Amino acid sequence: MREISDSPAGDALAVAQLVRALERVDVYLRSGLDPALLEDLMISPLESDAELNRLISRFSNGILLGNAPLTCTRIAADSV
Numbered sequence: 369m370r371e372i373s374d375s376p377a378g379d380a381l382a383v384a385q386l387v388r389a390l391e392r393v394d395v396y397l398r399s400g401l402d403p404a405l406l407e408d409l410m411i412s413p414l415e416s417d418a419e420l421n422r423l424i425s426r427f428s429n430g431i432l433l434g435n436a437p438l439t440c441t442r443i444a445a446d447s448v
Contacts, residue, residue, distance in 0.1 A: 396423060 403413035
């Protein structure tokens with residue numbers, strides 16, 4: 369986070385939000401991005417719908433965001 373704040377880029381806010389999320393939870397991403405790139409970012413790549421379905425079936429809670437770049441989320445102050 370210090371590096372981000374020292375040299376803010378146009379996407380610094382999105383990067384800061386991702387860093388905060390990765391500090392708190394495991395993040396999995398189903399995308400066409402190179403899995404090695406995602407792993408370097410500490411994001412677990414999901415390479416198929418079958419893999420996504422297996423992951424969903426393993427957990428009793430979590431959040432699945434479809435078309436996440438267009439999603440706006442808020443966390444209630446009392447749940448932090």
